[in-house]
Amino acid sequence: MPATSHKIRTKGSETLTEALQALKTNSTLATLDLAYNSIGDNGAQALGEALKTNSTLVILSLDYNSIGGNGAQALGEALKTNSTLATLNLGGNLIRANGAQALGDALKTNSVLATLNLTYNSIGYNGAQALGEALKTNSTLTTLNLQRNLIGDHGAQALGEALKTNSVLATLSLNYNSIGDNGAQALGEALKINSTLTTLNLQRNLIGDHGAQALGEALKTNSVLATLNLTQNWIGDHGAQALGKALKTNSALTTLDLQHNRFQYKGFLALSESFTTNSTLSILNLEHNLKGGVVVKALTEALKSKSTLTTLNLQNCLVSHNDVQALVEVIKITSTLTSLELQRNAIGENGIQALAKALKTNMTLTALNLAVNSIGDKGARALAKAFKNNPILTTLDFLHKAIGSNGSHVLDKAFKINSTLTTVNLAINSIGYKGAQALAEALKINSTLATLDLQNNSIGHKGAQALAKAIKTNSTLTTLDLWGNSIGVNGAQELSEALKTNLGLITLYLQNNSIGSNGAQALSQALKTNSALTTLDLWGNSIGDSGAQALSNALETNSTLTTLYLQRNSIGDRGAQALAQALKTNSTLTTLNVWDNTIGDNGAQALAEALQINLALAILNLAGNIIGDNGARALCEALKLNSTLVILELQNNLIGDNEAQALQQVSQATRCLRPDPLEATINKPVSFDRVPHLDKCLEAGARWLEEVYQI
Known part of the structure; x- marks a missing residue:
């Protein structure tokens, strides 16, 4: 018989009884999801007893269940004899160090558990040390998530010692753990020896240059680590230089995330130089690190000789229109780049026009983010021409004053023809009701767009009316964001009429639109018959008690x-x-x-x-x-x-x-x-x-x- 799964939620006092009964009688039950049920220690103890004899369950999710140390101890005892459970999720409980110690003891003898999630459990460094001891002998655990557990340097050092002998762990998540340079140095020493870890997440810790240098030294010889996340640490130029040197010879790392650190020119130049010889890195995130100019040009020169990069994030890096000229040369010849993040820069119309020319021939880029870049009407016109025939691009972001109403008029013509775009963000662009009307005409024909963000665009009730007419026939749009557009009562009424027949829209944001109680009443009438909408946002609309009462009637x-x-x-x-x-x-x-x-x-x-x-x-x-x-x-x-x-x-x-x-x-x-x-x-x-x-x-x-x- 095929394996079955069982998700038990919102069943009150019947929850645990139902779960225990299923474990005893269902001979094919492989997955049991009891997350968010407040079963507590008593429930965990009962489940532990059931697991001692159960021989079918493979995945057990107990996230956010008020389970403490006693409950974890009971589950640990069960793991000592259970021979089928491969995944145990205990995120968001409070097992603390004693619970982690009990699970660690179980891991010393358990021979089947492959994934253990202990996120948000306050296990501290004592708990991490216990798990580290278990990892020295355990031969099955491949994924361990210890995010947000206050393990600190001591905990990281204990895990580092374990990694020196462990030969199975592939993924280790240690983000948000107050790990500093000492902890990073211990992990670096382990990586010199370890031959199985492929993913290491150290996001949001306290790692500085010394820690990054230690990790860089490890990368020179390590041949298995594929993903390293060092987002939001304290790495400066010296640390970035060390990582850059390592990348010159490293042949395994495919993803490096360094966003929101502290390095600038010297560190970035060292990283850029490494790309001339590195042949494996495919995803590079340098958000909020660069300073434009010579460093961006150095990067693009290096990328011309690199054929593996698929994702490049240069958000908020002071990229100018001159810098874009250099990037364009890369886009023209790349055969791998699929995602380019350029939001919050200073590209301007000239830079966009150059970028548009490259897009006409580029056959790889699927996601382009140009938010907060003052594209202007000329830039929008150039991009529209490129989009008409581009058969690849699926996601386009023009957030915040990137284009105006004239620009939206130009883009709507492209949307009528383009058959690949699924997500478009035009928020905060002052397109007005005429821009909305133009986009509405495109929606009547377009059959691919799923998400359209038009928040804060002053479209008014006329713009809402036009979009409503389009929604009546459009069957692909699933998310529409009209936040802050002053659509008023009339706009809400028009949208309500559309919702009565539309079967595709799932999410509708109408925050701050002055729809009042009458607008809420109109929407409530639509909710009585609509069978698709799952999310409705009416924040800040002065609907009052009467509007709430109308919506309540619909909810019944x-x-x-x-x-x-x-x-x-x-x-x-x-x-x-x-x-x-x-x-x-x-x-x-x-x-x-x-x-x-x-x-x-x-x-x-x-x-x-x-x-x-x-x-x-x-x-x-x-x-x-x-x-x-x-x-x-x-x-x-x-x-x-x-x-x-x-x-x-x-x-x-x-x-x-x-x-x-x-x-x-x-x-x-x-x-x-x-x-x-x-x-x-x-x-x-x-x-x-x-x-x-x-x-x-x-x-x-x-x-x-x-x-x-x-x-």
């Missing part, structure tokens, strides 16, 4: 919408109560965002009542409302019964300390810790992941915690 019958954004819409308790009523019967909506409205205790209590019944909602954002203790208390009680909600945001409400503590306790008992957890969002101004430039502070703090508390 709609069976496809999964995501609804209603932020900043002046929705109060009545609107929240209507939404709550819909949630009692709706079985598809998984995300509801009503941030920054005026929902108080009555609305929160109604939503809490719905959460006790609803079996689908996973994310609820109530931040920035006026919910007090009574509403918080009701939500707290609802969380005790609800088994599906993963994220509840309540920051910037009026909740007192006692109720906030009660909510935190419930979240810790019933929910897993996530990057944006309930306990991190109560009455706080922002969530950590949304604070700009905070990463370095968090990384430094993580290192301090490692040293002081030995975690």
Whole structure:
């Protein structure tokens, strides 16, 4: 009999029982997905017992389940005897060092597990050391993901020692782990000896020149590593020079990611020089490192003799129209380059015209990003001519003042003829309603475009009307972004009529369009019959309670919408109560965002009542409302019964300390810790992941915690 898979989600108290029953009775069950079910240690222990006798399961996903050290220990005991499980996903739990140690012990004897994902588990360097010891003898694990675990230099050193003798591990992910030069040096020493590791991810650590130099020395002799990610570290010119020297002789590395480091001219020139002899590198990311001029010319000269590069990222590198002239020579002769990222440069019309000429004959480039480059009408005209006959290009990005309305008129003619483009980004280009009308005419004929981004283009209701007419007959467009276009009530009504018959559009963004309650009511009528749309964004449209009530009526019958954004819409308790009523019967909506409205205790209590019944909602954002203790208390009680909600945001409400503590306790008992957890969002101004430039502070703090508390 063929193998089967089983995904169990949103089943409340039946979840674990169903899973255990399947493990005992289903003789073909190979995949079991229990992610986001809050099974906790008790559930993990029960599964561990079942795994001791099960002989069919190959993949088990337990991500985000509030599993701690005890649960991990139970699973570890099962792995000692289980003979079939090849993949175990435990990301986003809290197994800590003792849980990692238990799994490490199991790996010493287990002979089948090939993939282990322990992302976000706070295992610290003690946990990494335990896993390192296991890797010295384990002969089956090929993929290990330890992202975001605070392992630090000590943890990296332990893993480095393991890699010296391990002969099977192929992929190791250590991003976001506060690894500095000492850790990188240890890994570099291991790479000199190791003969199996093909992918090493060290993104967002604290590696500087010394660490990069150590890795460079390793690359001179290593003959297996194919992918090295050093994004967002602290590598300067000396580190880049060391890597460049290594690339001259290295014959294995195919992907090198160095975006957002600190090297400039000398480092870049060293890297460029290496391409004249390197014959394997195919993907190079140098975003936010270069300074234009001579360094770009040096790169292009080197690339003329290089025939393997497929992806080149020069975003935000001060590339000028003169530099593009040099790049054009590469594009004309390349037989491998498929993706070119040139956004946020200073290419201008002259540079674009030169690029367009090259595109007429280039037969390899499929993705071109020219966002934030002031292409102008002449540049748009030149590109349009190139696109008409180009049979390869599929993705085109003109974000932010790249073209104007005249440019969009020219492009629409090309879109009518072009049969390969699937994604076009024209956001923030002031194309106006005439530009939208021209594009709409193209959409009536075009049969390939799937994603069209027109946000902030002042198209107004006339532009929306034209696009709506096109959507009635177009069957390929799946995503339309009209954010910030002042389409108003009339525009919303026109789009609503189109949605009643359109069967292709899946995602519609209408943020900040002044559609009001009447516009929301029109869209709600479409939602009652539309069977394709899964995401609707109405952020900042002043739909009020009446608009929310209309949408709620639609949700009672709609069976496809999964995501609804209603932020900043002046929705109060009545609107929240209507939404709550819909949630009692709706079985598809998984995300509801009503941030920054005026929902108080009555609305929160109604939503809490719905959460006790609803079996689908996973994310609820109530931040920035006026919910007090009574509403918080009701939500707290609802969380005790609800088994599906993963994220509840309540920051910037009026909740007192006692109720906030009660909510935190419930979240810790019933929910897993996530990057944006309930306990991190109560009455706080922002969530950590949304604070700009905070990463370095968090990384430094993580290192301090490692040293002081030995975690």
